[in-house]
Amino acid sequence: MNTKRIVVITSAIFSIILLSIVLITSWFTVDESEQAVIMTFGKVEEGISEPGLHFKLPWPIQSVEVLSRETFSLTFGYDEENGEVVDYPEETKMVTGDENIVLVDLVVQWRITDPKKYLYYSDEPKQILYNATSASLRGVIGSSKIDDALTSGKAQIEADVRELLMKLMNRYEIGVSILDVKLQDVELPNQEVRKAFTNVVDAREEMNTKIYEAEKYANQKENEVEGQKDAIISKAEAEKAKRIENARGDTAKFNALFNEYKKHPDVTRERLVLETLDQVLPNAKIYITEEDGSTVKYLPIETLKQQKQQEGSAGQ
DSSP states (O other), rough: OOOHHHHHHHHHHHHHHHHHHHHTTTTEEEEEEEEEEEETTTTTEEEESOOEEEEOOTTTTTTEEEOOOOOOEEEEEEEETTTEEOOOOOEEEOOTTTTEEEEEEEEEEEEOOOHOOOOOOOOHSHEEEEEHHHHHHHHHHSSHHHHHHHHTTHHHHHHHHHHHHHHHHHTTTEEEEEEEEEEEEEEEESSHHHHHHHHHHHHHHHHHHHHHHHHHHHHHHHHHHHHHHHHHHHHHHHHHHHHHHHHHHHHHHHHHHHHHHHOHHHHHHHHHHHHHHHSSTTTOOEEEEEEETEEEEEEHHHHHHHHHHHHHHOOO
């Protein structure tokens, strides 16, 4: 009797334990910042990306691997330990396309986008990513000039490294996507080289400044010449218009005079002679004389003119 009771109790305990295992291992949760993959007897079945409570067959039939959705940072050439930056100059020493040595650090922002490939297509996906980053960076630096790496060409280098690294990740199929690549530090290997390069950069900047000032001066003088040219042209156009109008006025005056001449040629002729004498000899006194035998008759034109002007002034 006691033996049967022990067997019953043992079976009940085993059933409870088995049921507990089934209940515990049949449900799992996926957070919003996580993604999961379900495996049946070690074979990948499906990926879970929706957050919430999910059901699966109990262990050991099915198991689940949960991975993070967060963005990871891979540092190349340095590392941060306990808040301090540790450099690895031997890893970052590279040769540029114009055969100069530089030290290049960068950081890669990446994310797991295919858990199945990340877990089972490679043994060490992080190491593969690191090696691919090194190869991409060295390849791009090896085809770039030192000036580009140290000055204005950094953005293009970052873009080229990112593009090449993305191609390598697609080829290796490790379930990783590259989000961004940022150069952290690009410098020369020693102080003497840095000083020499700084002198070259300063000389280039001075040259660019001189060129800019020369171009500015040339543009200023060109504008002044253009202004003078426009002024001369405007003056010439005004003089041309003035002469044309004067010629038209002279022509009209001549035509009017010619018409009067045709009506009274003698009077007009004498008038023209008198006006010409007045223009040639403005201070001369003009008298009109007429000889008639022994008596000389004359008409004092200037005296009569002055008397007329005086009378006009007195009348006012």
